[in-house]
Every structure is written in structure tokens, then in C-alpha cells.
Amino acid sequence: MTTQPVHFYQIGSFAVGNRLLSDDERTVQSSPNRANSIDSGHRACQGCGEALGARYALDAAMRSSGGQIVAVNATGCLEVFSTPYPETSWRIPWLHSLFGNAPAVATGVAAALRVKGLHDVRVVAQAGDGGTVDIGFGCLSGMFERNDDVLFICYDNEGYMNTGVQRSAATPPAARTATTDVVGPEPGNVFGQGKDLPRIAMARDIPYVATATVADLHDLEQKVERAMSMRGARYLHVLVPCPLGWGSASSETIHIARLAKETGLFPVFEAHNGVVTDVAKIRRQVPVQEYLSIQRRYAHLFGKKPRPDIVARIQTIADQNIARYGLVEPASSDQEVHV
Amino acid sequence: MLRQIEGSRAVAETVALCRPEVVCAYPISPQTHIIEAVGAMVKEGTLAPCEYINVESEFAAMSVAIGASATGARSYTATASQGLLYMIEAVYNAAGLGLPIVMTLANRAIGAPINIWNDHSDAMAVRDSGWIQLFAETNQEAADLHVQAFRLAEELSVPVMVCMDGFILTHAVEGVDILDQATVDAFLPPYEPRQVLDPADPVSIGAMVGPEAFEEVRYLAHLRQLDALERIPVIATEFEELTGRASGGLVRAYRTEDAEIIIVALGSVLGTIKDAVDIRRELGERVGVVGITSFRPFPGDAVREALSGASQIVVLEKAFSVGFGGVLSTDVAMSMQGEQYVMRNVVAGLGGRSITRRALEALIADAVRGDLPALTFLDLDHDAVDRERDRMAKTRRSGPSAENLLRDRGALSSSYPRSES
Numbered sequence: 016m017t018t019q020p021v022h023f024y025q026i027g028s029f030a031v032g033n034r035l036l037s038d039d040e041r042t043v044q045s046s047p048n049r050a051n052s053i054d055s056g057h058r059a060c061q062g063c064g065e066a067l068g069a070r071y072a073l074d075a076a077m078r079s080s081g082g083q084i085v086a087v088n089a090t091g092c093l094e095v096f097s098t099p100y101p102e103t104s105w106r107i108p109w110l111h112s113l114f115g116n117a118p119a120v121a122t123g124v125a126a127a128l129r130v131k132g133l134h135d136v137r138v139v140a141q142a143g144d145g146g147t148v149d150i151g152f153g154c155l156s157g158m159f160e161r162n163d164d165v166l167f168i169c170y171d172n173e174g175y176m177n178t179g180v181q182r183s184a185a186t187p188p189a190a191r192t193a194t195t196d197v198v199g200p201e202p203g204n205v206f207g208q209g210k211d212l213p214r215i216a217m218a219r220d221i222p223y224v225a226t227a228t229v230a231d232l233h234d235l236e237q238k239v240e241r242a243m244s245m246r247g248a249r250y251l252h253v254l255v256p257c258p259l260g261w262g263s264a265s266s267e268t269i270h271i272a273r274l275a276k277e278t279g280l281f282p283v284f285e286a287h288n289g290v291v292t293d294v295a296k297i298r299r300q301v302p303v304q305e306y307l308s309i310q311r312r313y314a315h316l317f318g319k320k321p322r323p324d325i326v327a328r329i330q331t332i333a334d335q336n337i338a339r340y341g342l343v344e345p346a347s348s349d350q351e352v353h354v
Numbered sequence: 355m356l357r358q359i360e361g362s363r364a365v366a367e368t369v370a371l372c373r374p375e376v377v378c379a380y381p382i383s384p385q386t387h388i389i390e391a392v393g394a395m396v397k398e399g400t401l402a403p404c405e406y407i408n409v410e411s412e413f414a415a416m417s418v419a420i421g422a423s424a425t426g427a428r429s430y431t432a433t434a435s436q437g438l439l440y441m442i443e444a445v446y447n448a449a450g451l452g453l454p455i456v457m458t459l460a461n462r463a464i465g466a467p468i469n470i471w472n473d474h475s476d477a478m479a480v481r482d483s484g485w486i487q488l489f490a491e492t493n494q495e496a497a498d499l500h501v502q503a504f505r506l507a508e509e510l511s512v513p514v515m516v517c518m519d520g521f522i523l524t525h526a527v528e529g530v531d532i533l534d535q536a537t538v539d540a541f542l543p544p545y546e547p548r549q550v551l552d553p554a555d556p557v558s559i560g561a562m563v564g565p566e567a568f569e570e571v572r573y574l575a576h577l578r579q580l581d582a583l584e585r586i587p588v589i590a591t592e593f594e595e596l597t598g599r600a601s602g603g604l605v606r607a608y609r610t611e612d613a614e615i616i617i618v619a620l621g622s623v624l625g626t627i628k629d630a631v632d633i634r635r636e637l638g639e640r641v642g643v644v645g646i647t648s649f650r651p652f653p654g655d656a657v658r659e660a661l662s663g664a665s666q667i668v669v670l671e672k673a674f675s676v677g678f679g680g681v682l683s684t685d686v687a688m689s690m691q692g693e694q695y696v697m698r699n700v701v702a703g704l705g706g707r708s709i710t711r712r713a714l715e716a717l718i719a720d721a722v723r724g725d726l727p728a729l730t731f732l733d734l735d736h737d738a739v740d741r742e743r744d745r746m747a748k749t750r751r752s753g754p755s756a757e758n759l760l761r762d763r764g765a766l767s768s769s770y771p772r773s774e775s
Contacts, residue, residue, distance in 0.1 A: 111560030113417070113447055123376060123420060130375045157411070
């Protein structure tokens with residue numbers, strides 16, 4: 016096995032470089048034995064967060080199951096860019112049925128494996144946020160409720176990107192989409208709506224719920240492996256920036272995902288049986304403006320007629336997340352004020 | 355063994371003999387007794403190994419069946435009416451993917467107005483979905499067709515829907531001979547999938563196909579249905595050799611040898627039509643019946659052969675295409691191109707309205723006299739319809755027609771009469 020020599024340097028990103036890790040802690044992608052579950056040559060956009068997230072998640076699932084997984088896919092970007100006829104990028108058994116039924120199809124696969132005694136073969140279902148929080152929500156809810164033995168991964172790019180960037184129930188407030196235009200007194204998506212799927216999943220008390228971003232791929236891999244070590248319904252919600260839909264540079268995908276976490280807008284945590292057990296703390300808290308201003312979907316907040324009032328409302332959301340999940344470490348325990 | 359048994363129970367016990375490995379259950383009248391009985395057999399262990407999944411909707415039921423079938427498990431579910439429509443996207447998808455799922459359709463009307471009783475609107479709504487659709491005339495045939503359905507579906511990798519009239523068959527208790535396990539096992543080999551999700555041999559199922567190959571994929575599905583036209587009679591013959599019972603096949607003719615008038619129909623109403631024909635035959639009227647068992651694929655050649663010689667064809671159907679007329683009659687007409695005959699279309703039994711032998715006798719008498727119009731709605735209360743048309747003409751806010759008609763017929767309290775100002 017070829018390994019790259021270790022160089023002890025680090026760019027100023029707070030990322031733990033793979034080369035600083037021991038061999039067994041390294042990402043599966045550094046191994047020549049990686050599964051390449053989704054192979055090169057697919058037709059995702061440059062800088063696609065979903066392609067990156069899916070590659071890491073599935074190869075991690077392949078490693079932890081000894082190559083014994085079946086993947087079910089909802090309709091969406093991942094399905095379209097990976098299987099343009101007559102090609103397929105999938106090197107794992109893969110089934111696409113419809114937009115809204117991936118959780119139920121996965122339930123069927125799991126049932127068939129169980130009845131045939133194939134207990135070592137594991138089921139991973141994947142969908143975008145539309146296929147998860149909107150059209151697939153009924154089937155997902157049923158899968159959670161029955162505690163079917165499926166790892167469901169939502170790649171959340173906060174909108175219907177495959178159909179041309181329309182709003183979903185995962186689109187954040189004020190964001191421009193093709194169906195939440197930046198016109199009128201409240202431009203972009205409305206405040207006070209949307210579904211927080213990880214919290215909904217936790218309310219079901221399923222064995223495992225976690226969030227991750229493509230900014231910390233080690234964390235994503237570890238969460239996949241943790242999920243794969245369990246049975247029952249498990250839910251992983253991965254934030255995957257979309258350069259096309261978010262109006263961001265292709266080279267900024269990782270950076271933007273990191274800022275989503277560092278602002279507090281996207282809390283990264285994991286929960287067992289409905290209880291939060293671990294939270295990825297914010298390492299260097301940044302104001303939401305830093306995250307918003309590099310995405311054209313928020314350009315209307317910073318242009319000739321800036322809307323600091325709206326930015327402030329988004330900051331409030333981040334602050335609420337920080338408080339709810341305890342995302343910021345108190346500077347020191349003796350500085351705490353007890354009232 | 356011949357037993358007095360409810361139709362649903364007969365189907366459930368026969369389905370269990372077919373050793374389904376995954377069964378998805380969601381309740382809807384009038385199929386619910388079937389899925390309840392299968393569930394009990396799984397829970398008590400008499401049907402094993404089998405995974406019985408209580409799902410949250412019919413859409414999920416068909417989706418679970420899709421996942422299970424693609425993983426190589428023999429998969430079964432049952433539905434009716436609104437349930438079939440709620441799963442329709444997955445119904446098309448199962449056929450498009452070539453997954454041999456078997457489903458019982460307990461035929462029921464489609465709302466609005468909501469109505470739980472029998473007609474064939476649900477089956478007609480999915481006639482273009484790519485599923486094979488077999489119609490049972492009796493409970494015995496409904497039970498037997500399920501054994502043949504699994505065999506046919508798995509041979510061809512095409513899903514099969516066994517249609518049986520809701521309540522008229524599903525809830526009727528009559529003598530049914532339930533096969534024994536050895537006979538079913540001899541007839542139905544274990545499921546060998548043509549495509550399967552297997553980590554040892556990974557394939558992509560359900561890939562995107564653009565204009566470059568879509569038409570070919572769809573045409574292959576058509577060819578598989580044409581193959582079914584060949585296989586359905588063969589399978590029915592084998593079944594008869596094994597069990598001594600004639601069940602299934604493409605079409606079945608009754609007293610058509612010298613018939614001038616032939617009535618064509620689907621499902622349980624064939625029994626009543628045969629009774630009416632027997633009576634009119636005694637009066638010297640040359641009338642016969644052709645029952646179509648395989649509605650999809652449509653056996654055009656067999657229908658043409660069965661109807662040849664008739665000068666008048668009366669297609670009686672429990673569904674119609676609103677704004678046009680008969681559905682089955684269109685298919686029959688397509689099969690009869692170039693023949694000399696008169697076609698009459700009778701829509702009957704919608705929403706469970708009884709189709710009585712007396713009404714059918716009158717219908718035959720009309721046909722003999724040449725008095726049948728091109729399209730008839732059997733036993734329609736034209737006066738009630740006219741009164742509602744009048745109300746609609748007089749008053750802009752005439753209200754919901756369904757409620758008005760119920761009040762008109764005295765079925766609804768008229769304590770709060772709508773003013774006719």
C-alpha cells in the first residue's frame with residue numbers, strides 16, 4: 016500500500032490535514048482500497064458539495080460494512096448526474112425509483128435482505144433536501160416510526176437545484192430562489208417557515224441522528240461509520256453547498272460549508288435515541304454577514320440598498336442555534352455568571 | 355379442499371400458499387380483509403419466512419414492494435380505488451423497472467363523490483401503466499388467478515394486478531376450493547429475478563434514460579405484454595392440467611356459437627349476464643356472452659375470433675371515460691376493425707349500483723329490437739338528472755350536485771332546504 020509521507024504543516028483553515036493523522040485515522044479516500052462507490056466521470060457541476068459528500072459518505076459506509084451495501088436514491092441531482100444513459104458512476108448496487116419514495120424503497124430492500132437472511136448487507140438511502148423534507152417526508156416519517164434498518168442520508172443544498180433552484184422547506188430565510196424572488200418589502204424566502212429535519216428525526220427517538228458538513232469530511236466519515244455500527248433507522252443530514260444555486264464560486268464550497276458551521280447557522284451535532292450527545296463547537300465565531308455576503312442568493316442584502324435589518328434577523332437565528340446546542344465554549348468556567 | 359369461505363379469505367390463503375416474502379399492508383375497503391388475513395398468518399408463523407410491513411400510505415406500500423422485489427424477494431400487496439390512485443406513480447414505476455410484483459385490486463369506484471362500492475374506474479385509471487390486468491369472474495377464479503399471476507409475473511418480469519369486484523366478490527361467502535401447498539409449489543417455482551441488488555454483482559437499476567433509448571425501453575415493455583398473450587393461455591392450461599379447473603386464460607365465450615348478439619364484459623357481472631342470456635335463449639333469442647379475463651394485455655385476436663359472426667356487439671362496462679364513453683368498448687372496436695357489426699356501449703353498475711338480471715333481460719330485449727342507442731347508462735334516473743340541471747340553470751349557487759341529488763332522492767334530510775330564489 017502506498018502512503019504519502021507526512022509533512023507537518025497546516026494551512027490557516029483550522030482543518031486537520033489528513034497527513035497529520037495516523038494511518039487508521041486517515042480518510043478512506045486516502046486509501047487505494049477505497050470503494051469508489053461513485054466513480055469519476057459523473058456530470059456534477061464543478062464544486063458540487065453533494066458529489067463530494069456522497070463520495071465520502073458512501074465509501075465510508077462501504078469500508079465499515081466490508082463492501083456490503085445497497086444504495087437507494089431519490090430523484091434529484093445525485094441521481095441525474097450519476098446515471099446519464101448509457102453510463103453509470105455507481106460501483107455499488109444502486110436503485111432509483113421515484114422522487115418521494117426513497118425511504119420506503121429502502122424499507123423494502125431492508126425487508127427483503129432480512130427475509131433472505133442476508134444480515135451483513137446494509138441499506139443506505141439518499142436524497143436531497145427536497146426528497147427528504149418535502150416530497151419524501153411522508154415515507155421518511157414512516158421509516159423512522161417503524162425503525163426500519165436503514166441509514167438515510169440527506170444531502171441538503173437548501174433548495175430544488177436539479178429543477179433550477181426553487182424553494183424547498185429547507186431553504187433558509189431571505190435566500191433568493193426562483194420561487195422566492197428578491198422583490199417586494201421582504202425579498203427572498205420568508206422567515207418563520209421551513210422544517211428542521213434533524214430535530215424532527217430526534218423527536219422520533221430513533222437510534223442515531225447526526226448533522227455534518229462537507230467542510231469536515233473526517234467528521235462526516237466518522238458519523239457514517241458510527242451510524243453503520245448500529246441497527247434501526249438512522250438519519251444523517253449533511254450540508255452540501257451548491258455553487259449554482261447559492262451563487263458561490265466553485266472553489267468556495269468547503270469554505271462556505273465551514274462558515275455555515277462557524278456562524279452557528281448550521282449546528283453540527285449528533286444525537287442518540289433523541290438526546291444530543293455531542294456538539295461540534297464553533298472554533299472561531301464569525302458574524303453571519305461573512306457567510307451571507309459571498310453568496311449571490313443573498314446579494315440583495317448587501318447591494319445598493321443594503322438590508323442590515325434582515326441580516327440582523329438571520330444573526331438572531333444563528334444566536335438561537337448557538338444557545339440551543341451550546342455551540343460556543345464559555346471562555347472559562349469561573350467567568351460564568353450565576354443569577 | 356372445498357370450503358364455504360369469504361372471497362378475501364380465499365385470496366389471502368392462496369397468496370400465502372404462493373410464499374410471498376414481503377407483504378405491504380395499508381387498509382382500504384374493500385381489500386382490507388385480504389391484507390388482515392395475510393398479516394395474521396405471518397404473525398402466527400404459518401406464513402414464514404415473510405416480512406409483513408405496515409406502511410403509512412399506499413404510495414409507501416408499492417414503494418416498499420419495489421425495493422423488496424428489486425432485492426429478489428417475492429412481493430405482494432393489495433389495494434383499491436383511492437389507494438390505487440395514491441400509489442399510481444409507484445405503480446407505473448414498478449412496471450417501468452420490470453419488477454414482478456403481484457397486487458390484488460378490489461375494484462371500487464373513485465371519488466368524488468366518495469363511494470366505497472364496486473365499479474371498474476380504478477382499474478381503468480391504470481390500464482396504461484404497464485401492469486398485466488386479469489379480471490376474476492368468481493371467487494374461485496380470483497384465488498386461482500393469484501397463483502397464475504405470480505408465475506406469469508416472474509416469468510416475464512412484469513407486475514400483475516388481479517382485479518376482483520369489491521364487495522361482490524371480496525365479501526361474498528361461497529364455496530372455494532383452496533389448493534394445497536404441494537400443488538402450488540409444483541406450479542410456482544421459486545422466484546429467480548432477472549435483475550437484483552447484489553453487492554457481489556452491482557448493477558444500477560432505475561438509471562436516467564433520455565430520448566436516445568427511451569422509446570426502445572418502452573417498446574420492450576410492450577413486447578413483454580405481447581409475450582404475456584402467449585403465456586397466459588399456456589399457464590392456464592397447465593393450471594387446469596394440475597388442478598382440473600379452468601381458471602384464467604384470455605377470453606371465455608358462453609353460448610356464442612350461433613349468437614347474433616354478443617355481450618362483452620369484465621368480472622363478476624358475467625354471472626348475471628349468463629343468467630339473463632339463458633332466459634332470453636329460452637325465448638329463442640340468439641344471444642351469447644364473451645368475458646375478457648386478460649384486459650391488459652388486450653387479447654385483440656382472441657376477442658375478434660370470439661365475436662366473429664355476431665351482428666351486434668354490446669359492451670357492458672362498469673367504468674367510462676367522462677366526455678367520451680366506454681373504455682373497454684374502444685378496445686373491442688379496435689380489435690374488430692374491418693368487421694361488419696353494430697356496436698352498442700352500456701355503462702352500468704357505477705358506484706355499486708346493482709346490475710339486475712331483470713335489467714339485463716330488458717337490455718337484451720332492446721338489443722334484439724334494435725332499440726339500443728350507441729351509449730346507454732343502465733338504470734339511470736334521467737328525471738333526477740333533469741331536475742338538477744334545472745336547479746343549476748335557475749340558480750348560480752346551486753350547491754354541490756351530489757348533495758342535491760341525494761336530497762332529491764330522499765336519501766338526505768331536507769330539513770334545511772336550499773332556497774330556489
